[in-house]
Amino acid sequence: MMQIDSYSFDCGQIDGFNRLVALGVKSLAMLRPQPSREAREALIEYAHENCRRYGTKLYPEDDPLVTDLLPLSESKGTYNILLYRDDHVIEDYIRLKERKESMVANRVYFGGNRSRVAWDLGRLLSYPEEAIRRLIADNTDKESISTT
Numbered sequence: 001m002m003q004i005d006s007y008s009f010d011c012g013q014i015d016g017f018n019r020l021v022a023l024g025v026k027s028l029a030m031l032r033p034q035p036s037r038e039a040r041e042a043l044i045e046y047a048h049e050n051c052r053r054y055g056t057k058l059y060p061e062d063d064p065l066v067t068d069l070l071p072l073s074e075s076k077g078t079y080n081i082l083l084y085r086d087d088h089v090i091e092d093y094i095r096l097k098e099r100k101e102s103m104v105a106n107r108v109y110f111g112g113n114r115s116r117v118a119w120d121l122g123r124l125l126s127y128p129e130e131a132i133r134r135l136i137a138d139n140t141d142k143e144s145i146s147t148t
Helices: 006-022 037-054 087-105 111-124 129-138
Strands: 028-030 057-061 080-084
Touching (some): 006 037, 037 080, 057 087, 087 111, 111 129
Antiparallel strands (some): 057 080
16 A cells, blocks of 8 residues: 655645535534644645635644543644634634633633533534534543642
8 A cells, every 4th residue: 555645645634624614514624733833834835825726714723722522632732724714713713712711710611611612613613413422422532620
């Protein structure tokens, strides 16, 4: 089997996700997390060019929203590129991050509040309800936050 280098894989992912965003299948797409800012920056020029092709936009994410939807190791300390078409989508994402930060600061990020943030991220990513439920239920790598 032919090996695919990481850069080519990520460029293919950018193109595929941008197509889905442009068609309205996904509101927000989150690319494969990168281990460093440099690794993410190596993709930015291609991502900008691809966004111009599809009429979409990108948001370089240096501090991804960590929720119970995705494993902690795929979010915390990684660098990402978010793809979207409509400005309100990235604004909703930023507001969701702020809402979580506020809940953590006020020590109310647990139970239903914590679940709601994960569900809201899943919905922004246009995941089906059953997929969101399954991802949250199967996630064993969750962020530990003290509420005391």
